[in-house]
Amino acid sequence: MLLGEINNKKEQVLEMLEQTLSEVYTKFKIHFYQEMFKKLNSRETSLTTVELFCVEIIHALKNPTVAEFANFINVSSPNAAYKVNSLIQKGYIEKVQSETDRREYHLHVTDKYYNYFNLSQKYVSTVVERAQEHFSAEQIEILDGILRDMSLELMHEVVIPPVEVN
Amino acid sequence: MLLGEINNKKEQVLEMLEQTLSEVYTKFKIHFYQEMFKKLNSRETSLTTVELFCVEIIHALKNPTVAEFANFINVSSPNAAYKVNSLIQKGYIEKVQSETDRREYHLHVTDKYYNYFNLSQKYVSTVVERAQEHFSAEQIEILDGILRDMSLELMHEVVIPPVEVN
Structure with a gap:
């Protein structure tokens, strides 16, 4: 094969990979939504999109402090604290005092989170x-x-x- | 290797794969949330989690009818119509009359959807x-x-x- 043909072939395979990777990702996502519909009741529909993103990020960050969470989503501390309080009120996360530094609090997701997400x-x-x-x-x-x-x-x-x- | 060892090895690799696949999936998801935070303004926060799921499903189903959408998420037609109307009002989808059957309407996502999602x-x-x-x-x-x-x-x-x- 000429170099041009090799590059052309590689581009085609990459296009296919983009399609395939998107498909696997989308199927995982859509399956999750379908399962959520089976579980959701009217109470849970009160969660806003931003709150959903926040609780998933807090889970991925594994017990961050409010400051770490605020930094990750690039918002001010008061703004992050507001989102955190709303998620605490709705029962998806809780604040847990650090055992090593009593002035520090970490955000933990609750069983309610695991149950739904x-x-x-x-x-x-x-x-x-x-x-x-x-x-x-x-x-x-x-x-x-x-x-x-x-x-x-x-x-x-x-x-x-x-x-x-x- | 003995058969037991081979099976043991395979199980270990599978555990690793579960971890790796979760990691790639989670990273795509979390990256999406981070990008969303850069774009979201107070108007968009009005979208509920269920509405988010619905608009993503409508996109994945590629212009379904309301009945097809209702069937996919396994809810009644009036319930689906309610969710659809709310998404139309918020500007994420629109109803388009079918060119082949004038009695049929298909749900299309809008530029606003593409812009955000x-x-x-x-x-x-x-x-x-x-x-x-x-x-x-x-x-x-x-x-x-x-x-x-x-x-x-x-x-x-x-x-x-x-x-x-x-």
Whole structure:
């Protein structure tokens, strides 16, 4: 193959990958929404979009302080405190005093959060279980390696602690 | 290796994959939230979580009728119509009369939707562009193949049209 043809081929494969990656991401997201619809009652519909984003970010940051959370979403401390209080009132998070520094408080998500929002994690588990039957051990290892590289090397805008699987 | 050891190894790799897949998924999600915070103003905070889910589902279903949308989220037609009207009022979707059957109306997302919610698609593009530099053509082809299989064979709960990349 000429160099031009090789580059052309690579571009086509990249376009396919963009499509495929979007599709897997979208399917995880839409499945989560479908499961949420089964669970939601009128009380939960009071959560605004911003509150949803906030509680998911607090979960991803693993017990941040209000200051750390404010810094991550790039808003002022009073603004962040306002969002935090509203989520505390609705029962999705709580403030826990630090055991090492009594002046410090950390934000923890509650069981109510896990009850409603951990559904997406469950579907990842389901798909991975099915992968065990469908793919060879070698394929799974290759997939894991490439995705790990993608997460660590190509997504540096998102600075969060390692994601925990329970 | 003994069979027990092989199975043990496979389980470890699967656990790793669950962790890695969760991590990539979470990073895409959290990046989307961070970008949203930059864009959101007080007007947009009026969107409830359920409305967010609805507009994303309508986008994924590609111009469904109200009945198709109601069926997908498994709610009654009047309930779906209520959610649809609220999203029309807020400017995220519009009803468009079908050209083939004048009695039929399809739901289309608006530019306002794309302006606010298409940020996650952009980050997928960014990561895939970086993948071009980071991975070999062969690695990209393998990744694409495995993810495609995952989407088509292992995620059958989520029945949506192919995801379009613009």
